[in-house]
Amino acid sequence: MNQDRVLINIEDHVATVTLNRADKLNALDEAMFKAIINAADEIQANPNIRVVVLHGNGNGFCAGLDLSMFTTPNEMMQTPLPERTHGMVNTWQAVAYKWRSIDVPVIAAIHGVAFGGGLQIMSGADIKYIHPDTRLSIMEMKWGLIPDMAGSQLWRHNVREDIIKELTYTHRVFSGQDAVSYGFATHTSDNPLEDALKLANEIASKSPSAIVEAKRLFNSAPYLDEKDGYMLESELQDRVMKKPNQLEAVYSGMQKRPGNFQDYRSK
Secondary structure (H helix, E strand, C coil): CCHHHEEEEEECCEEEEEECCHHHCCCECHHHHHHHHHHHHHHHCCCCCCEEEEEECCCCCECCECHHHHCCCCHHHHCCCCCCCECCECHHHHHHHHHHHCCCCEEEEECCEEECHHHHHHHCCCEEEECCCCEEECHHHHHCCCCCCCHHHHHCCCCCHHHHHHHHHHCCCEEHHHHHHHCCCCEECCCHHHHHHHHHHHHHCCCHHHHHHHHHHHHHHHHCCHHHHHHHHHHHHHHHCCCHHHHHHHHHHHCCCCCCCCCCCCC
16 A cells, blocks of 8 residues: 555656545655655666656645644654654655755646645755645644744745745645745646646756756755855766767757767766
8 A cells, every 4th residue: 555655657767756645635644754755765766767747646736744643653753853764854854855855857746735744845846837726835833833844944945034934823825826926836837747747858858967967056056155166066067078968968969869868877
C-alpha cells in the first residue's frame, strides 16, 4: 500500500510523480511521508531523468497533515523534531526540501487544495503552475502549530516577510491567483498538469548537464557573498564547457535537430 501512495511514470526523460491518496485529498500520514521521500530518492538515483512534474491525484494537490498523525501511534511522532534524519533536515522537512535539493528541475502542477504541508511541498518545486481557483493556506496555526516542513526557508526566496507572517498568524485561505501575486507560485493555468508537462518536455530537450548546474547555481547563489557567487558561476561553467553535452548542444543547434545528450552524470 505504501508504494501505491506515490506513483512514478517516466517517459522521454520526464518523471511524472503523482501523490496518490485521492480519497483523503492526498493528506500526509506516515506512509505518505515515507512514499514522497522515497520517490525523491529514487529520482535522484536515476540520472536518466531530466525533469520532474509533481502533482496530486483526484480533487486536490495535498490537504496537508492527516490529523490521525496526532491520534495514532507512529514513528515520526516519537522522534524528537530537532533530530536530523535526512542530512540537514528531519523527515517532516524532507518531503518539501527533497524537491529543491535533487539535481534536476521540479515543476509542480497544483489544483484543488494545497493546505499546510501541501503548500510547503509545492514550495520545494522550482516552478509552479497553479489553477486560479486553488485554495491554499499556511494552515498550521489552526492546530496550534507553526509551519515546520521547510516552508520558512523555501518561502523567503520568493514571498515578502509581511505576507508570510500575516498568512501564518491567521491561516487565511487564499486563491491560486493570490499565490502567484504573493510569490508562492509561478503561473496560473486552467490546465496546470498539461502546462507543466509541456514545459518539462521543453526543458528535457536541453543539455541535462547545463540544466543541472544551472539549478545548482541558483539554489546556492542567495547564500553566497558577491565574490563567492562569481567564483561559483565560473566553477560550474567549467564543469560543462567543452564537454560532450555542451558540444552536442552547439552541433544540434547548428544542424537544427534534436540534441542527442548523455545523462548528466556522464563524463
